[in-house]
Amino acid sequence: MKKMSLKEIVFALIESIDLVNYLLKNHHRRVAIIAYELGKMMALDNETLRRIVLASAFHDIGALYVKEREDLIRLDVENPHPHAIRGAILLKEFNYFEEISDIVLHHHRYWDDGRGRIFMSREVPIESFIIHLADRIEIIYDVTQNYFTQIGNITNQIVEREGKIFSPECVSAFKKLSKKERFWLDLETISFNQLLYQVFDEKEDILIDLEVIEHISQLFSSIVDSRSTYTASHSKAVGAVAYELCRLSGMNDVVCEKMKIAGLLHDLGKIAIPNEIVEKKSKLTDDEFQVMKSHAYYTNQILKRLDGLDDICKWASMHHEKRDGLGYPFHIENDDFTIEIDILALSDVFTALSENRPYRDGLPNEEIFELITEEFKEFINPDLLRVLTDNIEIFNNIREVTQLRVYSLYDQNLEKISRMTDQLNSIH
Ligand SMILES: [Fe+2]
Ligand SMILES: [Fe+2]
Ligand SMILES: [Fe+2]
Known part of the structure; x- marks a missing residue:
């Protein structure tokens, strides 16, 4: 690096x-x-x-x-x-x-x-x-x-x-x-x-190593996730799930750590998307969905400026790609795929489906598996899917613990914000 x-x-x-x-x-x-x-x-x-x-x-x-x-x-x-x-x-x-x-x-x-x-x-x-x-x-x-x-x-x-x-x-x-x-x-x-x-x-100045980058990524993931209560823990949960999926698939420590960072940063490009689209309570129109899709492109734009973090940038910005070339925004195909891209994409879908959204509640495990198998079908590495299925308890725990931690912090912060707003308003 x-x-x-x-x-x-x-x-x-x-x-x-x-x-x-x-x-x-x-x-x-x-x-x-x-x-x-x-x-x-x-x-x-x-x-x-x-x-x-x-x-x-x-x-x-x-x-x-x-x-x-x-x-x-x-x-x-x-x-x-x-x-x-x-x-x-x-x-x-x-x-x-x-x-x-x-x-x-x-x-x-x-x-x-x-x-x-x-x-x-x-x-x-x-x-x-x-x-x-x-x-x-x-x-x-x-x-x-x-x-x-x-x-x-x-x-x-x-x-x-x-x-x-x-x-x-x-x-x-x-x-x-x-x-x-x-x-x-x-x-x-x-x-x-x-x-x-x-x-x-x-x-x-402080010279950085992966640990410092992780701290920075935590900060930036909080900026992205604090956009709405529905996604308040999303990036952090994807980071934690992707880390564990990597570890249980036998990857080395450095790759696992980088994967966590890629998870934390994967939706950074949502900064470029208008609020009314990100926070829309009903289904997006076709045009709105096209705008929403560009977030993965902007994640790439933001991260590619960081020298030496090419693989983190690649895994993070490819999280909506599919092996059949029908993903977005680069439409890469099977030959350009790596197991790491699969790991992050799978962690993102798994986490997103289990979370509540304005228009639906989090789905139960069986339904998640059905949808994931349907979506990734013959493309996904069967070993990877097996790691997820065989250890589903672990993954659910990781996701829940992350969510609880973020939400309790979120509540504490809300309290702090309203108390301090009163104090600040009382003077001006
Ligand atoms: Fe300003
Ligand atoms: Fe995304
Ligand atoms: Fe300001």
Whole structure:
């Protein structure tokens, strides 16, 4: 495996997710550039700039899959706190980025003449106010228009809200920044990677191994799965089932571990699919199904940028392929198939059929087997199907334990989110 650092891999993932994100395309990248420039204009030290870039890259992950994402494109968001809290919780659970959790928590906090600076007797990080301003500038900014025709309008809207919503210190930095053509042109040209090298020192980064990639994948699978309660545990369960199927089929430890990661990431491309299709309670129309099918293609788009993870990318993006060439989106045929692709595809179908969906309950084992045999028929390796049938108790346990764990965390988080929303709303 080629050596990539933790930050490189995470930024590559965030950048490609940002690119395929259907509603807020490039939002995280542009917010990171604006916030970084504001921080520099305010003469903040490198350590703070680093936190600003990192937190900007992640600030809306709590909203990637929830309804309020659509509200975020309005300038004055009515109740922005739940997605900020959800994002903060996700980041807190991911050890490596704990330091930015608080920044994300407060990234919609009003300055409120300085009263918003303190929350529960703690100072709200200056990084949060900077990201809040950067975020709103990015929302007003219209990519389809020349930047110079918009500067006046953007500045007016920001200045109108100075003191109440935005910190005067941040607004004054923006006024200076907005005069530079270079700043506006950077918005379309600077990549996450370039930003990364401006603020991070390679020496202090963590070099990754499979264990770290698994942690990262857990974080990203939570982002995908948190989209709806019906799929809250799907990727995690597929990862766990695929790992066990691999192990019981006699594969070595490295392959099993990679398979788990592929399971965690297989539906990542759903980020590119509109909410109304993913969350639709009834059967999809033919057109909607065509759109839905593209998620496997986008999984490939996102993962193929990660050097050295080719097999994980391949297994993850082939999970809807079939040996007769009738799968999607690549229509690969028998000769191009490997047992690993079968393992992930089988784990996905097995897990999906046993889960509740808005339009049906989870199916009993006998029915699952019938459907699986029907679907995979002569194509599936009979040994693989036998491993699943012979150990069905084990697989059901794994799936149930994963679901229970995710749902109890989900409930705890819901409670936390509603408690914290009240607290945040009581101040603003
Ligand atoms: Fe936000
Ligand atoms: Fe945002
Ligand atoms: Fe899928």
